Amino acid sequence: MAKSGSEKNTKNKAKHTKLMNRKKNKAREEKEARKAKLKELVEKMKQKK
Template sequence: MSKKGAQKNTKNKAKHSKLMARKVNKQKAEKALRKERLKEIVKRAKEEGAQ
């Protein structure tokens, strides 16, 4: 027999999903930024090594 009234725990689940998505997006952005910085460092090192 189903319960009557408001659904249980849906607001909390939605909030958790939103926060987890935000966390994953932040991690992806930081990873991309790190990769770009590393590429720049490698590029500079190659230029200095060539001279």
């Protein structure tokens, strides 16, 4: 028989998913920013030569 009342764990799961997505997005953005900076530096060094 199904439980009556509020569902057990859905709020925590939703919150956790939200936080984990935020963490993953932050890491991805930092990685892309680092990559862009390196690319820019490489281009700058090629210009100097």
